[in-house]
Amino acid sequence: MHDIGILGSGRVARALAGKLAGAGHAITIGTRDPARAAAAWAGARVALRDCAEAARRSAIVVNATPGDTSVERLGALREELKGKVLIDVSNATLRGQDGLPSGLLYASGSVAERLQAALPETAVVKTLNTMLFTVMADPTSLRVPPTAFLSGDDENAKAVVRRLLGDLGWPEGYIEDLGELATARGPEAVALLVTAVVRKRGLAPFAFTIAR
Amino acid sequence: MHDIGILGSGRVARALAGKLAGAGHAITIGTRDPARAAAAWAGARVALRDCAEAARRSAIVVNATPGDTSVERLGALREELKGKVLIDVSNATLRGQDGLPSGLLYASGSVAERLQAALPETAVVKTLNTMLFTVMADPTSLRVPPTAFLSGDDENAKAVVRRLLGDLGWPEGYIEDLGELATARGPEAVALLVTAVVRKRGLAPFAFTIAR
Numbered sequence: 001m002h003d004i005g006i007l008g009s010g011r012v013a014r015a016l017a018g019k020l021a022g023a024g025h026a027i028t029i030g031t032r033d034p035a036r037a038a039a040a041w042a043g044a045r046v047a048l049r050d051c052a053e054a055a056r057r058s059a060i061v062v063n064a065t066p067g068d069t070s071v072e073r074l075g076a077l078r079e080e081l082k083g084k085v086l087i088d089v090s091n092a093t094l095r096g097q098d099g100l101p102s103g104l105l106y107a108s109g110s111v112a113e114r115l116q117a118a119l120p121e122t123a124v125v126k127t128l129n130t131m132l133f134t135v136m137a138d139p140t141s142l143r144v145p146p147t148a149f150l151s152g153d154d155e156n157a158k159a160v161v162r163r164l165l166g167d168l169g170w171p172e173g174y175i176e177d178l179g180e181l182a183t184a185r186g187p188e189a190v191a192l193l194v195t196a197v198v199r200k201r202g203l204a205p206f207a208f209t210i211a212r
Numbered sequence: 213m214h215d216i217g218i219l220g221s222g223r224v225a226r227a228l229a230g231k232l233a234g235a236g237h238a239i240t241i242g243t244r245d246p247a248r249a250a251a252a253w254a255g256a257r258v259a260l261r262d263c264a265e266a267a268r269r270s271a272i273v274v275n276a277t278p279g280d281t282s283v284e285r286l287g288a289l290r291e292e293l294k295g296k297v298l299i300d301v302s303n304a305t306l307r308g309q310d311g312l313p314s315g316l317l318y319a320s321g322s323v324a325e326r327l328q329a330a331l332p333e334t335a336v337v338k339t340l341n342t343m344l345f346t347v348m349a350d351p352t353s354l355r356v357p358p359t360a361f362l363s364g365d366d367e368n369a370k371a372v373v374r375r376l377l378g379d380l381g382w383p384e385g386y387i388e389d390l391g392e393l394a395t396a397r398g399p400e401a402v403a404l405l406v407t408a409v410v411r412k413r414g415l416a417p418f419a420f421t422i423a424r
Contacts, residue, residue, distance in 0.1 A: 108306065
């Protein structure tokens with residue numbers, strides 16, 4: 001059982017919190033305004049705190065904030081995140097004048113690498129950003145097995161994340177360890193395709209995977 | 213039966229040429245130095261010409277040149293490509309100091325859109341750039357069905373490409389029409405993940421697909 005903080009209180013946070021709490025972990029949601037979030041989370045087995053406190057009391061922290069604000073928000077929590085495992089599931093795209101995503105916010109790099117640079121005493125692991133949020137905590141609901149890509153520089157931290165993926169319902173064979181954190185550029189780039197698929201198909205559950 | 217030009221004479225061109233020739237199409241390979249390419253293509257049922265002549269004699273042209281040089285090379289063939297369907301299967305990534313792909317050459321946009329802008333009287337369709345080259349002409353060899361993403365502004369041109377995908381062995385259900393050409397940004401971004409997977413797994417056949 002771990003103390004797990006989830007920064008962000010949107011749909012991603014909700015999907016992950018429910019499944020991880022069900023697996024026996026103690027979940028703290030980190031949000032800008034815990035009092036305001038209380039009604040939306042009524043009945044959920046989670047504690048609500050501000051992001052700093054959620055990070056402070058947790059050994060493992062999930063970044064479920066919007067990727068375009070994550071580096072600024074989490075960079076301010078360097079002390080609170082020191083020595084922790086940070087699981088980054090975020091995406092950060094730019095939107096063009098035509099309304100389509102025109103590119104990646106960090107065109108040469110990734111949110112994950114920026115977070116690692118801002119948080120040098122934290123072990124950042126990228127995963128789960130290549131699917132609709134529903135699939136993150138319900139991967140075996142799809143007819144075709146989805147893939148959870150994994151990128152990180154710290155092997156121990158990746159092992160921790162693998163076990164948590166198991167608690168989220170991911171069979172070991174669905175996990176594809178791409179290597180060091182810089183490989184997160186690949187899965188993060190897939191966000192551009194995620195957007196195109198959602199635009200066409202709506203919020204029907206899907207995930208990207210590798211056909212072999 | 214179509215007159216099909218394939219610009220480029222590498223592994224992608226070879227995979228496509230063999231299968232399309234077998235389906236009864238007349239294939240012309242466009243290469244910088246046809247005389248020099250002759251030995252490598254000995255026995256293949258293709259004609260070898262320079263790129264201008266290959267484009268001129270074909271109703272459908274495939275861009276199988278490296279994506280980082282495609283806009284310059286094909287932009288010079290505006291007259292030869294006028295009124296033609298151009299199938300762009302290319303990718304263009306930047307390489308960082310760490311040897312990993314550091315980003316996309318056209319970070320806000322895509323090779324396909326750049327080609328369309330350079331070739332306004334040509335109908336550009338993006339497809340097949342999200343897989344190892346072997347899968348382009350042998351999609352049913354994988355255990356999990358791969359996806360051929362399709363992006364283009366001209367519906368007639370997309371219908372032509374759909375039929376050619378059929379000749380390449382793609383069942384209709386494997387084809388995912390994402391919409392207009394600007395949606396090519398999604399599949400092109402996947403190139404960053406393709407590179408990571410090849411680096412880890414080598415040249416074992418694979419393709420990206422959507423699990424549902």
